[in-house]
Amino acid sequence: MKKNVLLIGTGLIGGSISLAIKKVHDVNIIGFDVNESQLEIGKRMKILDASSIQLKECAEDAHLIIFSCPVEESIKYIHILSEYQLREDVIITDVGSTKGEIMRHSKILTDKGYCFIGGHPMAGSHKTGIESAKVHLFENAYYILSPNEHTTKDQIDGLKNWLKGTGSHFVVIDEKTHDNITGVVSHFPHLIAASLVKQVQQYSKIEPLATSLAAGGFRDITRIASSSPKMWTDIVIQNKDTLLSLISSWIEDMKEMYHLVEQQEHEEIYNYFKESKDFRDNMPAKANGAIPSYFDLYVDVMDRVGELSNITTILSIHQVSITNLRIIESREGLPGVLRVSLQTEKDRDKAKNFLNVNGYETYIVN
Structure with missing residues (x-):
C-alpha cells in the first residue's frame, strides 16, 4: 500500500520536495494550502496526487508531514496538529529558515510521542510558486536537520530516506547552532544589503546620478536586498538574538575601520582587504550555501x-x-x-x- 505524504503549503519549496520524494518513492502526496489555485496547479502538473481542505483526515493518515509554509504559519499548524490523533510512526518536519522558535513550539508534539525533526533545505530560487518547482532544486545543496533530545537515529535516517531524492548533503545540528550559522552567512548579509541600498537611496536625493551609477556592480552585490520584505521581516524577528549580537559586532568593526581611514593607516587597511579577499577566494565555489546561488x-x-x-x-x-x-x-x-x-x-x-x-x-x- 502506498504511503501518504501531507504537504502543508504548496509553493516552490514544497513542490520541489514533492517531486524529489516522488522520484524515489511510490507515494500519495496530498497538498493542503489556503491558496486553492496553487493546489490546482500542483495537481495539473502532477506534483500533487490530491488536495484537501480537510486537514484532520489527511494529517491522521499521513506517514510524513511537511510544513512548507512560513515559520509563523508552521507554528500555527503545529498546535492544530497536536489536537489530532496522528500515526505513531509519523515523521513531521518543516523547511523554515530559522529553527529556534519552531523547535520550541514542536515540543507540544514531541511531548505526545510524535517525531518532529526541524529541516532547512539551503537552496532556493528567485522564482516563487509551485509552478516553478524543480526536482533538482536541492541537488548538492546542504539540507540541515535539527532533531531534539528524544529523536532516535532511526528516525533521522527515516527522514533522510524520505528526502534522498533531493540529492542533498544532510547535516545534523541543533537549532541554536543552525540559527547562529545562518544568521552569520544569510540573515545578517540580507540586513547589510538592505542597508547599503538605503544609503544609496538617501544619497540619491542629493545627487540623482548615484542611482544611475549604481546600476552596475552595486546592483549585483545587493541583489539579495530584492528578497521578500515579509519573509525577511519574519526571519529577522525570529532570529533576533543572533542578529543583535552580529549588529553589535559589526558596529564595533566599522568603528575600527572609521579610525583606520581617519588616520590613513595604509598597512592596516590593506590587510583588512587582503584578509577578506583571501578568505573569500578560498570559499567553495561550486557548493550551494545559505544564500541561493546566481x-x-x-x-x-x-x-x-x-x-x-x-x-x-x-x-x-x-x-x-x-x-x-x-x-x-x-x-x-x-x-x-x-x-x-x-x-x-x-x-x-x-x-x-x-x-x-x-x-x-x-x-x-x-
Whole structure:
C-alpha cells in the first residue's frame, strides 16, 4: 500500500520536495494550502496526487508531514496538529529558515510521542510558486536537520530516506547552532544589503546620478536586498538574538575601520582587504550555501539588429531555460554587456558551450 505524504503549503519549496520524494518513492502526496489555485496547479502538473481542505483526515493518515509554509504559519499548524490523533510512526518536519522558535513550539508534539525533526533545505530560487518547482532544486545543496533530545537515529535516517531524492548533503545540528550559522552567512548579509541600498537611496536625493551609477556592480552585490520584505521581516524577528549580537559586532568593526581611514593607516587597511579577499577566494565555489546561488553568464554582444533574439533562440533550441536577461550599461571592467542568468550550473555550462560554438565570447565571474 502506498504511503501518504501531507504537504502543508504548496509553493516552490514544497513542490520541489514533492517531486524529489516522488522520484524515489511510490507515494500519495496530498497538498493542503489556503491558496486553492496553487493546489490546482500542483495537481495539473502532477506534483500533487490530491488536495484537501480537510486537514484532520489527511494529517491522521499521513506517514510524513511537511510544513512548507512560513515559520509563523508552521507554528500555527503545529498546535492544530497536536489536537489530532496522528500515526505513531509519523515523521513531521518543516523547511523554515530559522529553527529556534519552531523547535520550541514542536515540543507540544514531541511531548505526545510524535517525531518532529526541524529541516532547512539551503537552496532556493528567485522564482516563487509551485509552478516553478524543480526536482533538482536541492541537488548538492546542504539540507540541515535539527532533531531534539528524544529523536532516535532511526528516525533521522527515516527522514533522510524520505528526502534522498533531493540529492542533498544532510547535516545534523541543533537549532541554536543552525540559527547562529545562518544568521552569520544569510540573515545578517540580507540586513547589510538592505542597508547599503538605503544609503544609496538617501544619497540619491542629493545627487540623482548615484542611482544611475549604481546600476552596475552595486546592483549585483545587493541583489539579495530584492528578497521578500515579509519573509525577511519574519526571519529577522525570529532570529533576533543572533542578529543583535552580529549588529553589535559589526558596529564595533566599522568603528575600527572609521579610525583606520581617519588616520590613513595604509598597512592596516590593506590587510583588512587582503584578509577578506583571501578568505573569500578560498570559499567553495561550486557548493550551494545559505544564500541561493546566481548562475550568471556574461556575453559579448555586437551592436547589430537581432543579436539579442539570436542568443535567446540558440539557447531555446538547445532547451536551456533562462531565468533572467539584463543588459549591463555600466560594465565596471566586465567584458560582457549581456548577463544571462540560468537556473543551475549545468544550464550555465550548456549555455556557455552553445554560445561559444556559435561564435560568442562568454565569461563567468566568480
